[in-house]
Amino acid sequence: MKNKAVSSTVVAALLIVALVAVVAGFFVYQQLTAPTVAEKPLRIGFSISISGDFAVPGRKQLEGFELWKDWINAKGGIFVKDQNKYYKVELVYYDDKSNKDEVIRLYEKLINEDKVDILFSPYSSTLAITAAGITEKYGRLMIVVGANSDRIFQQGYRYIVGTYTPASKMLTQAIDILLEKIPNPTVAIIFKDDAFAKSVADGAKAYAEQKGVRVAAFEMYPRDAKDLSPILTKVKGLNVDAVLGGGHYEDEVLLVRQAKELGVNVKLMSLLVSPSLPAFYDALKETSEGILAPSHWEPQTKPNINYGPTINEFMTQFRQKWNSEPSYHSAAAFAAGLYLTAAIEKGGTLDNAKLRQAFNDLDITTFYGRLKIDPVTGNQVGHELVLLQWQKGQKQVVWPKDVATASLVFPKPSW
């Protein structure tokens, strides 16, 4: 009896081992017999948040990359002078689940196993700063898009190129407006414990103090905060003129909901990321009325384009391909592709170090706006923000005045 029992467990274990061996063998076989491509395309690698906290803007960014790939391939690809060849573009990407550890693993994989030629950053500063360490350690060029924390560019990295206006400048326009409307305003700055939001908050605080605006509260909330009422209750007691800050999509929506529940009424409320996304209105409906946010791009802007498609062409192609409206994340992703194209055309090479040099002398204006970097840090200095406001279910550009589509609603209506 005993022997029989023993042998059955042995059989079970052996079966598992055999199963495992077959599965492993299958994978090895697949690896060995993978087809090789004769005409090698230019491979651009990145990780993107298809799931997790950053999935909403992450997917919008991915749609922008994909559209750029179609656009450039329809034009025959990118010409590389030192090889006298046109390269078609291939995107190599994986879902990073909005997770730093995944980003490290995936960028190692993209560089070492997939052997991509050039990299784009993942969406969000916190993930981009992680990826930037890996690309730096291998000396590989990375176009940073969807991320603008000043910290990324303060590390001394030599192979990064920014495309967003730096985070520290994101709330300066809101402060300018406030100063224009009321004398001696007071503000509360509330922000998420996150590289991006922290850079925005630090920049806003410095700018406010420089302009003589009193910062009555400067409060950070945890990354996984599910309740912001303690901070909001404190802010309510301070009776400030404006609430500035936020973090990303989920927490900003929570911030608005709880501010309404607690009756935190201010004259001006500017968030950071969520109001530019159509999902913001879907989640909040009329509660969104009067809320401001900086935006890296809106279709109403009128740049003097000297490179790439017009805004109309972009909008039409985007709607055609994705059957949805682009956000600035999509536009910036497309523009990052254009920026890279321009640098490759100008540098005439795919050598990452030389390409990074080529960006230094580049000053182009695409449908997304002007692009020019600081040669030392790689941070974006050419691009300008616009300020948008939700008015009666419509996203309107209210600042700067020369591109405004509607006049500012001020003060913000009570909840």
Place this chain on the structure above:
Amino acid sequence: MAQNRQPLKIGVLGYLLVFGLAVVPLLTGSPASMAYAWSFLQMLALVLSLNLITGFTGYVNFGHIAFYGVGAYAVAYLTTTTRIDPYLFIPFAAIVPAAIAYAIGRPLLSIRGPYFAITTLGLGEAVRVIIVNIPQFNYSEGLPIAAYFRYNVFNSYIAMYITVVALFLTTLLLRRTRYGAMLEAIREDEDLAESMGVNTRKAKLAAYVLSAAAAGVIGGLTAITHVYAHPGFFSINLNVSVLASLLMGGGGTLLGPLVGASIFYFIADALLIRFPYLHLVIFGAVVMMITLAMPRGLSFILYRYPKISQRIADV
């Protein structure tokens, strides 16, 4: 009783084989194979380091990751403040976690069985929460270090290789010495061990401190290779993966960690690529089958065949 004898001879052979194979990426100099092999060595090192406490004394430790993270932060913090080669700070990655383990070890190790497991479960999370509230550690962003030194894939690989060899030798030593036997006695019956004259308190604490120091070094080396120390180092998932690998392979043995780490690393990775959504379900089923069939770990399969095991296992 054959059940209580554990593979040693074949274990040594297995490790020698792995150490031999692990030289190949160095010779080819391919960063891809080095990065792949590095990750395996890191997993193996973690399982070996957990084996020192959980395998030998039977104290199921969910707080191992706390020391791994502290080691990472120790190296990254000292690198960002002094701006010199991070490898010089590896000793601190051992000392700091060891000191913490020594301080908390006495009260902690007086708790036994599931209560010890639950208490340590809180440890990793507690350390993480403390760290994300320290401004010097940059809150939840952590400390990127890529700009402070010139990364070299060879150095990173060799450092992890040496760590694994050192852990292998430590484990081998424990299997051969009186001290190791004391730890095993604690695992089998702590009260009995104490009545036989084993200073269980001291023995456990030493194993705990040693295991913490090892985890700290691995954390420090990982921070260098990832050029970043961040709160993700305190991930309970990693702790559970390491623990599952140890239990699958067989705790308190030499061969067990190697078998466990190999199964975990190669199978889990292959499943992840093939089934991006179902990989955890499939892997969970594999773990369950192994545990049901071989409660003491896969490396004990040898003892089902006394004729073979007498020849190749133990000396």
